[in-house]
Amino acid sequence: MSKEISIKETALLAAEAADDKKAEDIEILNLEGLTVIADYFVICSANSDKQVRAIYRAVDEKLSELNIEYKKVAGLDDARWVLMDYADVVVHIFQKREREYYDLDRLWADAEKILRKEGRQT
Template sequence: MTANERTRELVRIAAKAADDKGAEDLVAFDVSDPLPLVDAFLLATGNSERNVAAIADAVEEAMLEEGVKRLRREGKSEARWILIDFGDLVVHVFHEQERVFYGLERLWKDTPLIETGVVADAPG
């Protein structure tokens, strides 16, 4: 089983909203095979608590414009790791230290990547 096209489209929309607020290291995983209730995870990193919160707010707003309401949002008060559950898509917005510490990329490394549509900055 793979993430459906609508979920892939929502990944691209959420990634663009995150990128517009300065998110870094955007990566999306197709987790539909190991997780029966979720199709995709989108991971993003912010450089401060304020930036993490702004990224999460922008993603939520973009999804709402697409007619997709959040089911759950956790971590807003600390803004170190905000999880936003949209059903088929779960967005994780991390502060850099939390992203390294929890290492979700290591956990999901064997799942297929989903194209985010966001072009990464070329190194220095």
Template structure:
């Protein structure tokens, strides 16, 4: 499975748990960390955890190895690393503070397909 297919799977998993403001950044030309960053947010910690858990579960069901998940307990910013795709699930307040879209402003945004 290529990284574009992986980001589509992660996008659907986030949307299924009602993630808001989903943004996909194409990182291939600006970073060696990953091909794509998916960034989304939720209004409370419980929903942040539900989204992150769904991303992890769906990835594993598809045979995609989850490299690590960080921040799950506090649920303010959960990072789910599945190799070529890194999913950032933010609490809405944290997302505005860190503003990854601006930080990685050189990365083109992709259309979110649901």
């Protein structure tokens, strides 16, 4: 028996899965009222294409356990920027250079930040 979870909880679970794979600079942006694209963006950074794919798999597995399946995924071939579209939640997994270049954080600066977890210290 599966429990219904909110859109916000879906975004939080995606961020948690990314964190489990050591994603850096994890943010959840609340886009409600700002765009019809999605209600939440989950944005995170990775150090390599291998880590991007590991984060992708972790998010997919965690949400699939709750019968939440993405509608579309893009960018897996190069794994420089993977976008997972869950309709109301869009997960962006960037390699650092691509995140700096596209700068979604600045583009959506008006969005409320639900979560901001800074990079890891090594």
